[in-house]
Amino acid sequence: MTIKDIARLCGVSVSTVSRVLNERPDVSPAVREAVLETVRKSNYVPNNSARSLVKTSSDAIGLVVRGVSNPFYSEIIKVIGREIDAAGYTLVMQQISANADEIERGAIMEREKKLRGLIFLGGRWDYSPEELGLITVPFVCCSYNNSFGSLDRESYSSVTIEDELAAERAVNELLRLGHKRIACLVAETDDRSISELRYRGYLKALREHGVEPDGALVARSGSFSMEDGYRATMELVESGSDFSAIFSISDAMAIAAIKALDDCGRSVPRDCSVIAIDGLSLSEYTRPTLTTLCQPMARMGEESVKILLDVMNGWTKSRHIVVETQFRAGASIAPPA
């Protein structure tokens, strides 16, 4: 069933059918109705490949998700998918491991799928203009930006929280309660990524309160997974280091940390406070509920798509949105014993 068949069935030309299908105004109501009717009852759906071919661009927007094991992404992916659908575009998603190169994947996708735009979810923070030469469509970095790189701000868009600040706020909450020996649960401290940035905020908060950071209180899990978070916390406890609170760079790891502490006979928040950043809805159903700085995930997904569409439409060159985290009081922090 092609456009030709429809044309023949209606006794009109293919261009007329094309006009109707593309909602052009210059078609008589009668013909339009007839065509629509025929389309309907023959279950005809235009061939997207043919369309993309002639328009030399498709209706596809690529989503490259890096380091997939972060549950925080699930919610955002959901929103992005919904918004892209709603805008009449098609979501083409690729998930890549944390050590794969998202730019390379994005560049290939762009050419293969004739993408109109790209959204990167979770990536490196140190792109250089050179390596982005291969990406020629608009793209937006969701939940991260290029603070370690040398990209011209005009050349890309982003939607982020202020990670360093959020970490500072979180740690300040602990300091305010009187904690001095505050441990930090990170993925890495020098991965030029979200983990490093939040780690910096942790250091900054400590220093500003005259607390000297202690390397022995830094637990590196190597990833964002609960499993690794659990293990790293266990090692921290077993190391014998003295601490009365933990700042975790992610909710998922914090939940694993609480479990680890519990398994070591330490009750949260009585024996140890735990605070994190992310604000998974899940964290409201753990016991104790997690005190955390919420990233507005729905908003972040929505803004990412909105910006991308705006840039694609030429309405703006680029846009960087910084969204606010919101403190969500849980029951996982308390003054030190």
Place this chain on the structure above:
Amino acid sequence: MTIKDIARLCGVSVSTVSRVLNERPDVSPAVREAVLETVRKSNYVPNNSARSLVKTSSDAIGLVVRGVSNPFYSEIIKVIGREIDAAGYTLVMQQISANADEIERGAIMEREKKLRGLIFLGGRWDYSPEELGLITVPFVCCSYNNSFGSLDRESYSSVTIEDELAAERAVNELLRLGHKRIACLVAETDDRSISELRYRGYLKALREHGVEPDGALVARSGSFSMEDGYRATMELVESGSDFSAIFSISDAMAIAAIKALDDCGRSVPRDCSVIAIDGLSLSEYTRPTLTTLCQPMARMGEESVKILLDVMNGWTKSRHIVVETQFRAGASIAPPA
């Protein structure tokens, strides 16, 4: 950069380039090498739309996810995405709400994207052959099948656990511990879907042990979300019904239920046992850890893709795989007080 450009750059014809790109044997090694070299350094990537157009089918596999708020799907989506990538196909994902029609969406996608195959994640169980007329590519139902419908088993494939049996096993665990007043937390009891099936298993287990089901002990949440699970459990407790255990049809709802019980001053498992089905990795990090029947998500995702590829390749007409759930002992069940 098109195939023509490459041809010109190499001083050969487009057909030769095409042959090289498609790994045809009838090209001289010298020319092949030259073409490959040119392709490489010009960053040329073939236009997928043009390819799909002439081959009248693309490299795309559609994934329709219905009722997206179920965290259980995230893991499976991850695996399916990985496997599809690995097989050299492209994942095109559409997420639809629980009350949308996945068959209609799938049919449209099939035509628009010239899909090679479809995977449905979470759908109705009562398809009729008529309504599937529009789907002409192979498809597999992941985590559900057509037990309420009238589909010919030959006409589709599926990967599922035995939901009713799993529910029975879960409830049996509670009965074995001596529980008699067992509540059930479901989405709906008559939605001809996974919830109804597991509810049936619950009824069956009770009856087989001579326990008369009590309608007052059925908490309908209306969805699979934690929020609704929490609310439904709250209502159950507030109704004043007497029960010593809860069987939840999903892990997520069970976690919410545990939280609700806790908020009502009931400790799990001391005052009330909780068991579920799903086996989210998350459930190993809650306190208490959840006792649950694990669905082998990775395997389910892998098998879904494998079956689809096999059917697409004509190696088999259809295949129905029933995977085993695995009991994972947690700390959420105990004998009644």
Place this chain on the structure above:
DNA sequence: GTGAAAGCGCTAACAT
């Protein structure tokens, strides 16, 4: 082993 040319289904000039 290689090239020329037809055509996949569609859109967008250009005619009428």
Place this chain on the structure above:
DNA sequence: ATGTTAGCGCTTTCAC
């Protein structure tokens, strides 16, 4: 308001 036609970039006969 509607029809005719030239490609979009690629694969695939069919010649040579």
